[in-house]
Every structure is written in structure tokens, then in C-alpha cells.
Amino acid sequence: MFKKLFINAIRLFLVASISFLAGGAIAAPTKAAFIYIGPTGDMGWTYQHDVGANYVKKHMGDDVEITTVESVEEGPDAERVMAQLANKGNEIIFTTSFGYMNPTLKAAKRFPNVKFEHATGYKRADNVSTYSARFYEGRHVIGKIAGRMTKSNVIGYIASFPIPEVIRGINASYLAAKSVNPDIQMKIVWVFSWFDPGKEADAAKAMIDQGADIIMQHTDSTAAMMMAEENGIYAFGQASDMGAFGPRAQLTAIIDDWGPYYLQRVRAVRDGTWESADTFDGVREGMVGFSPLSDQLPADVRAMALQAIGELAAGTLHPFTGPVNKQDGSPWLAAGETPPMFPDLLTMDFYVEGIDSKIPQ
């Protein structure tokens, strides 16, 4: 009997100490870091990633410790910042710009126990995941709204760099606008920058002067939105809700909602279930969202937009559904056909038929 008591006591002690140890492990926060290309005050791309980082903090509280580093150039400095973050004990590092791709892979090689998550890239490793969003689904919705809301039938599009993601956006919004308004014309201006408010404003102004009464942008500043507001025309927010800069002009904004993904990945690191993956989520998964639709939209346009969003969320609508020809008239998608992710979508380097412009080389 005494022996039994003794064994029980030992058992109790063991259970207590194990739970104590486990409890201790839970008490230590998971360290996660984010590297940004711009200042968090850009109100676009970087801002939205920072919103995602705060979302993680909000949901995990003391279980997470977050470090952010802003305005890290894509040159030789990026790899060092990653290494320093890894040296500081960060277990997962999000590198949130395409130009960080090769530095991320190099840093990942040096720190095999640290998990890396690279946004918008295409190179992966055992400890490097990539993630991006099907922004073109958002472009589809704003394209439809634009097609219905324009009076001049001219849409102005401010583009940054001629990379597949931007070209997908142009094609998706053009096809959508065309589907509701066959007379639509799209003017495309490349500013060769992601973030240059002065130039974006000049580009918006140039297109407004040429008759555009709706501006779309694939650049990150709020300058174009402000130009639209001032000139009494419409625009769409990029990456984040830019309504504060164009309360009347903004019809809706495509929102990059990284928060839930970040939360899931940081939790996976904490649980030890993190695996290298390639994520390309859209409206359905909630990574692409919309700010509240403007009151300026007539009821039927609003209904159309909501229906498109609903269908995207249900997965029954694909923005690229045949028949679609390439710009030179050669067939791309047959009736009812949707393109494969690779190579068509991921390497897209052509305009669809009807766009009266050339991709700069």
C-alpha cells in the first residue's frame, strides 16, 4: 500500500513537472518578423502587410512577439536584415516583396531551422514557402463596376512594371469591363515604379485629360485616388481602403487581407505543423476582399458587383473564361475554358484582344 502511494506520488510528480515544462514552453512567445519594402505609412502594399502583422498580434496576444523592419531595400541589405532577424531568434520571417526572392533563399539556406515566407515569388525550399493572392479576381469585380459606371467609356489604368501579376490585372479588368460594356476602351500608362506619388498623380491627370472618367491603379500610393476625387471622377482603392483620400471618388477598394494567412502560418510554427507550401488564395479564401461598396453605385450595379463577389466566393466564377483571344487575334481560351495556373497565368506576358496598347519591353 505504501509502495502504491509512493508510485502514485512519483506519477503525480512526473505529470506535474511535464505539464509545468509544457506550460513553460507555451509561455514563451513565438517570434515572428516581417520585412517591408516601403514605409508602413504608404497606405497601400506595405501598410496592408502591417495590418496583417497586427492581426496576428491581436489574435495571439502574448503568444507571439512581432518585429517589423520597414523600408528595406531589395539590394544587398535585404539578406543581412533577414539574417539579423534570424539571429534574434525569430522563428518565422515574412519577406513581403518580390525583390527579396533570392536574398530569402540565401538566408533560408543559412538558417535551415527558421521558416521563411516569401510573398509573390516563385522559388521555394524546405523552409521557404511562397504566397500570393489572386488579385485578378478583385480586378474582375472592379472591371465590371467600371464598365457600368463610366460615361466616357474610357478607363485609365496606372501600371507599375510589366510583370505577369500586373498584366493579369489589366487583362482581367478589361475583360470584365468589356463583358458589361462592349464600347469600353482602356488607356494604360506605365510609371515604372511601385510608389512615386508625384508620377502617379501626373499619370492619373494625363489620363483624365484624355477622357478617362475612371482610374484603376496597380501602384501603391493614394495620389491617383486624390486626383480622381479632385476631378470629380471615380477610382478604385489599391491594396487597402483609400476612402479617406477619395471619399466620393472611391467606388470600392481591393483589399489585400493577409491577416488570416499570417495567423495560420505563425500558429503552424507554434504547433510544429509548418510545412513549405505555395499559397495562391483569392476571394473564396478571404485573402482578396473589398471595402464597402460606395453609395454612388446604382442598385443594379451594386447587385451585379455583389453577385460577382458571391460567385467568386463560391468558386463558380473564373475571371478568365473562354472564349478569349490574345491581342494579336490568335485564340487563347476556347469557349468555357479556363487557363491553367502554369504557365498561362503565372507567366502571362500578353494582352487580350481589344486592348489598344503594347506591353513595354
Next chain:
Amino acid sequence: MNELFVQIILGISIASVPLIFAATGELLVERSGVLNLGVEGMMIVGAITGFVVQFHFDNALLSLAAAIIAGMSIAAIFAFLTQIMLTNQVATGLALTLFGLGVSAFWGRAYSKVTVDRVDAINVPGLSDLPIVGPLVFSYDPLFYLSILMVILVWYFLNRTKKGLILRAIGDNHDAAHAIGHKVVRYRFIAILFGGAMAGIGGAYLSLVQVPIWVEGMTAGRGWISLALVVFASWQPFKVIVGAIIFGGITILQLHAQGFGVNVDAQYLSMLPYLMTIFVLVTLRIRIKSNTNRVMPSCLGKIFHSTQ
């Protein structure tokens, strides 16, 4: 089409104004024999100061005054170092740019999520509504007119006043000017402050008129372009306007060309103004051989110390 033409001209003018301000200021500084490479730094400090004051007080005059004072204050550092402490102007100017970019970014962090009321164009009733002439002549913001006025004033000062003559004499030969009793340091100090004030307004134009937001580094190299512009203008005030229109115009026109579906090589096109500046420098020098009059200030960038 007329409408578009007018709008393009307006767009070019707006793009030129900050350049005209900063370059006209720097022109006077260089005429006095001082090379201040810190224009970019002075401009951006003007931009953030104007923006912050406009945000808190919503008063256009007050914000512009603040931008002028800010530009002058930071120029005063340069003036003190180069004129009193006799430091190298190239290095001090670069330090000024670094410092200005840093200070503005540091100070502006709290202001990146807000917007202010734009300083508006004055519409002259009746006149502004005239076809073509109306919008072309009467629908700018007040600062546009001020920039032209400043060019005229600087021209007048340099060419029609005694003090302007002395300033030029100091720029061409400070030792000789000193020998006949002119206050070299005083003239240069004031010229540098003037340059700071002008760069300050130029910067504020960006953050208050062009796009009323604050963004780190929003001057985006316009200070450096202004330096090129002074040379392009061969140190002649009125040519600054011509140069500013060419520099600003190339940007605006290539955006318009793209809008019309014309494929342009943005990078090669953007090289043009810089190459043109070099070309002007060379032709200027060739012309000088026959006309010794209008030259680059001979003492540009040289340190002056009176050994009494």
C-alpha cells in the same frame, strides 16, 4: 483637342513650378559663387513643414511661411558651415541632403495617414472662362504666378541693382570684391538663406498643391534636377523657366503618349534632360570663347577666407 492641349500645358506647368522655385533660388546662390548641393534636403524639409502646419492650422499662408522658414533654417546650417567654418561646399551640401531627408522622414512618420486641404487655384471670374486663354492664363494656383514673379525679381536684382552687381562680382572673383571692401561672407550668407527659402516653397508646392499628402522622400530627386536646371539655364533666370518646362514636359508628354497607346521607352526618354544639360554645358563653353560675358561664376564652390 484644344481642351486636351490646354490640359497638357497646365500639367506641364504644375510639374515645373517646384523646379522653378528651387532652381531660381540655387541660381542666385551659385551666382554668388557658392555651390549648395543640398537642394534636395532643403526641399523635402520645406515639404514636410508645409504639410504639418497645413494639417494643424489649415492655413495656406501660414504653411507656406513655415516652409520658407524651415528651408532657411536648414540652409543656415550650410551657410554657417561653409561661410564661417570654411568647410568644403560639396561635402557640406551632401551632408545637408542626407540630414534633410532623414529629419523629414523622422518627423513625418505621424503624418503619412492623413491628407490636408489643397492650396487651390484662383479662378478669376469671367477671365478664367475664356476659351483656351482663360484656363491657360487665369486658372493656376497663386504659387505658379509667384514662381514666375520670383524669376523676374531675381533677374531684376542681378541685372538692374547695385547689390546684384556686387553679388555677381563676388561670385566671379571674391578676392577682388573683398579687396574693394565688399562683404563677401554677408552677401553669400544671405544668398544661401534665399536659396533655402525658395527650395522650401518648392518642396511645399509638392506636398500642398501637386498631391496634398506626405510621403517619405517625396521630392524624388527634384532637388538634383533643379541643380541641373541652373546649369541648363546657363545661370540666366529666364532660361530656368524654359528648362523647367522641358524637364517637366518630358515626363508629362511621355505619360500622355502612353495614354494614346504610343509605346515609349520610358527609361531612354527620361535620360534626355540630363544629356541635354551636358550638351548645354558644352555649347555654353564653346560660345563663351567669343562672348566672355555670360559665364559660370568663376568662384563657384571655392572657399573664401579673408587673410587680414
Next chain:
Amino acid sequence: MIRLQTRTDSSTLMVFFSPLLALILTAFSTFVVFFLAGVDGFGAFYVLFIEPLTSLYSFSEMLVKAAPLIMIALGLSIGFRAGVWNIGAEGQYVIGAVAGSAVGLYFYEVEGFWLLPLMSLVAIIAGMSYAGIAAFLRTKYQVNEILVTLMLTYVAILFLSAMVHGPLRDPDGFNFPESRLFHDSATLPIIWQGTRVHIGLAVAVILAFVSYFWINKHITGLQIKISGNAPRAAKFAGFDENKTVWLSLLVSGGVAGLAGVFEATGPIGQLVPHLPSGYGFTAIIVAFLARLNPIGIIFSALLIALTYIGGESAQITYDLPNSITSIFQGMLLFYFLACDILIRYKFVFTFYQRQ
């Protein structure tokens, strides 16, 4: 009444005292900035200036960052001595990187020990030619080299952008504006295993000593020194001014070009649009902090490199903005330049006004 009087000879005491004073003043001002930002001054100071020296990795990164600064500053200091103001080293650096990388990418299929030397050679020649434009215009047309080199910097950066968007773009890179990664024989050898410290650092240090001896012992070096200090005396001595201009610009351009290709083939490993990170301009600061002394340049480059690395640590640890680094560098240079007056001049306190 205080008045400045030119010293007949540079003060040896002040040569050492002035940088010390400048450092103290900078440190004090930094504290004030931290105080205004509501940051714990001592902690931030530690993170900025001490912490990077306490870990081997940060230390190695400081060396990586310093290498191109040393090289470019050495080249510039030679011209600055002679009164030749090449402020467009950034452009020569970019052109060197583009030209050298173009060779590396052209021989993408070929491996060979000769590739890296060939790329370096091409980069040097490209940098020299680019700076040579300014030398030609100055010697032939008396055009100011400050303005020409500055203009050419912008042209160079746009040229790089055109190249990575066009001919040198990675054909398998989904149209993203960057080149292919260099393969092994086009990548700089690492001289400190486990870090990114590459052979460029060794080259930089060797160059520092070479230019030290060149400036002080060799006749052309002396010529340059005299041309800067006493242009008229140089003329009397029969030194050719044009030769000095050419020499200064070619040397600084060549070294900057080499630094450019080293950066592309070293820490970056490919040609990217963000290659120009201001090294060409920062190197001017480095040269002046060192008072154009080749050996001093090694130390001032390390100091400036330290501020970059420290600035990143401060951001990571204290959430201080990036801009701290440029504020600090600006102030450092202000104080250094201002304190140098103590070397060349002395303050004379005149208590009694002569009547």
C-alpha cells in the same frame, strides 16, 4: 572678438583632437534626437554603435558594407586632392556593374577561372570610360566635372533600369526586372567562410596601402597633391593640369566600376534594379571623414558601415525608423567638417581692440 587666423602648418594636435571632438558632438546630438523621439538614449546608443561589434555576424556584415565604400572613397580622394570633383561615382559604379555583369551573363553557359577577372577588367574599363567623358569635357571644353558626373549618374541609373527590364533580364524570370543569378565562376570568392565577406575587402585594403604610397612617394602622386594645394606652383613646376584631371577621373571611375561589379557578383549575386544604394555618394562622406587619407578611409568607411548596420539593429530592437541613419550620418559629417577648421586655422581671441 574672435577671429580666424590661418595656421602656417597643420596642427598635429588638432589632427587627432578634431575628429574626437566631432565624435563627441555627434554622440551628444544623437542623444538629443533620441530624447526627442522618446527613446532610452543609452540603450539606443548601445544598439546603434556597440551591439554590431559584439556579434561576429554583424561585424562581418560591417566589413561587407565597408568594402565598396573604401574602394570608391580611395578613388575619389585622389581627385579631391587635386581639386577634381567627381561626385558621380555612383554612376561609374552602376556602369561598371552593368558592363561587368553583361560579360558574366554573356558567358552564362561557360565556366572558367578567367571569367571573373575578365568581368572585373571590363567593369574597370567601363567605369573609366564613363568618368572619362567628364575628363574629356573638362580638358577640352573647360566644362565643370561636378555637374557632368552628377548628370551622368542619373543617366547610368536609368540605363541600368533599361538593361534589367530588357536585354539582361532573366529569360526564365517571369518578366521580373532582374538578371539571372551568376554561376559559381562569376561569383566573388568568400574570404571568411560562413559570412559574406568577399575578396573585395582584401582588394580594398590593398588599394588603400597602394594609394598611400602612391600619393606620398611617387612623383605622379605628389603632382596630384601639389595641383590641389597650390595650382599655380604646380604649373610653374611644369605639371600638366589636364593630365591631373584625366588621371584623377580615370582612377576614381575605374575603382568605382570595379566596386560595382564586386557588389553585383558578391553580396547580391545578380544584377538588380536596386543595385545603386547610394554607395557612390556615401563614399564622398567617407573620403571627407578620413580627410582624404587613404589609411584613414578604411576606418571612416568602417564607421559609416557601422551606422548602417546599427540603424537596422535600432529598427529591429527599438522600432526606431530607418531615417535615424541618415540623420546621424548628416550630423557626423557636419561636425567633422566644422571641427576641421581647428586644423587649418586657429581662433585668435583679441581682448583689446587696436585703436
